[in-house]
Amino acid sequence: MLYILLFLCLIQLAAIIWLALQVQKLRNPQDDNTLRTLRQEIAADTQNQMQMLGNLLSENQRQSGDYQAERLEQMERNMDARLRQFESRVGNLERSNAQGMEQIRSAVAANLHRMQAQQQDSLAEIQTTVNEKLAQSLNQQIGQSFQLVSSRLEQVYQGLGEMQTLAVGVGDLKKVLSNVKTRGILGEVQLGAILQEILSPEQYAAEIPTLPNSRNHVEFAVRMPADGEQPVWLPIDSKFPGDTYAALQDAREQGDPQQVEAARQKLLTVVRGCAKDIRDKYVQPPYTTNFGILFLPFEGLYAEVVNSGLVEQLQREYSISVAGPSTMAAILNALQMGFRTLAIQKHSHEAWVVLGAVRGEFEKFAGTIEKAQKSLQGAEQQLELLAGTRTRAIVRQLREVERLQPEELRK
Template identity: 25%
Template sequence: MDQLLPIFSAPLAQLGNSTITVGHALVGGAAVLVLLLAGLAIALWRSARARTLAAAEAAEHARAAEARMAEITRAQSEMQGRMATIADVFGARQGELNKAISDRLDSMTGRLGQSMSEQARATHESLSKLQERLAVIDTAQGNIQSLAGQVVQLQQILANKQTRGAFGQSRMEAIIADGLPSSAYEFQATLSNGNRPDCLVRMPNDAPSLVIDAKFPLESWNAIRAAADAESPDAEKQATQAFRRDIDVHIKAIADRYFIQGETQDTAFMFVPSESIFAEIHENFEALVQRAHRARIVIVSPSLLMLSIQVIQAVLKDARMREQAHLIQGEVVRLMEDVGRLDDRVRKLQAHFSQANRDIDMILTSTEKVTKRGQKIEALELGTVEGEGESRGVSQVAETKSGSLRLRVVEGDD
């Protein structure tokens, strides 16, 4: 030991004023070795602890992974159950939709059939009424053609023969009967005052009737002719005065008897049965003619009476044609009303068909949407994404008001 002391005390290095010996070096080395061993032990302890922590963390991760796998398995089972529920709900809703569509189509078909039946019945009634109106129009047209085809036959005016029986009432009646229909005149009609004119011509449009008197004083005229033939101026003068008196009395009698306000015209005809007598009166008895005009009495010859009757006949014909025209016009108005109602009913039927087409288009649109939604559900793909939150999966199945189904996928972290 003593031998080793000099070795330990032998100088090894010089650092400034300090001398480092072998012993110092050995002590320092031992200290360094101790420090190294301590550091190695600490490192080994830390390594063992790290391995322990890593193992614990690995076990924790394994347990978390198992829990996540169990959650995924549970979610998958739950999703399969929900998918089965969705399929059942979709099948039930599809059945209900098919039933509703079938009921709607049946109801629409029934309404369309009933509407078409009603429209067909209304159309048949309108056509029947139309045929009746057309028949009435054909009848009225036939009457107009018959009236237009009538030709008034005029009698030849007799020569100025002066034999009795060729004048007066019979000639006037022949002219009236030849020129007017039987319903337009009446012989020996009784007026409201009890007088009976020779002829009463009924005017159209409820106008007062026209009085024709044929009581010409033929005897006085024959007396004038007889005096003229006898070449007796005094007798002829007396006969002329008597003729003026008789005509004047006759004019006054016509005015007093046959002028009734509202029943007869304020003008009357005094019939002269010969053209020669008529000419003689206008040539030689101008005062009588003027007196008759002032009394609103027209002296007419057979030709003038015939002309007057033709005018009256034309007025009556025009009135009848106007009545027929009004009848046709009324029928045409009613025909146009029927045609208007037929047009309204056809337009209503067209509107029903248009509404039915729109309803069918809406139904087809709804079925197309349902089919597309079913295809989307059928083509739905499910997957997982790793993360730090909850697992990805189906979290909600929502049902809309329109009857379609919608899936909402929520993404989350593991």
């Protein structure tokens, strides 16, 4: 509306200006008064129009300010209403969320309470089951342990009884070994077992004099092959210096080097005396071999003699070889192989005689085979003759039979 009024005022002002210009063109001196009057009217009218326009502008500005203020106030009221609505909605949403959270908390608490109750029940059942299993397993293991302990104790009691028996046996063995004669019998029994295992009974003898008119009987002697009727003996005698060997072991346990060396020298002296005794009593070629064997029944004792270097000295000075249980078996096995070789050589001539007789018999057998072969050849010729001639004759007769007429056959 304001803009329309302004536009009309401008049009009216333009019309007044145009009218003034037209009047200026058409005026004459007579019309000056009229023109002055018209100018005054136009000026007054223009002033009125300008005043009216100013008033309109003022009113328009005033109305526009009021309108804007009213619009702003309306906008503020709208914003306040919307804010209140938003606050109301937010409050409702908060209350709804709070109620939902409360319901969720209640549901979660109820579920947790129910789960805790179920877990407690399950744990109680598991604990009951575990306690039962543990009690059963514990009772079973305790029973097995008691049974095992009882069996172990029984075994221990049996072992104690065996240990007591063994202690008695060890005491008896100690008594036996403390006796020189008994120790000698122990070595003799062991040597006899080795000889019996390797040689045949006719290859050795026990407790015999190896020298003519001698009262000294060697424990064992191996019968060596000889050209004459009189055998050649290999004397073997067992010796067991147990006291001196035990003294050496005791000295080593004490760790005294001087006592060890003294006991060792004493043992070597005793062994050297045993070798000399065997040489003097049982070795005398040609009735025996030019050497004898000293048998030591324990490997430890034999190892002590070997480590001391006494073996070579005894062989060189007394022609006596020292042997332990293992080396004695090796020596006897070597002798057994020698006996077998000599037996083969001894019976080789008889084998040649037998082979010659077999050769003569084989020649006779060859002649007999040749005669039999000739006889077989003659019989074969006669068989061929019979098979050929007689067969052909029989065939001819059969052919004659085929040519006969039925009437001739009936005749």
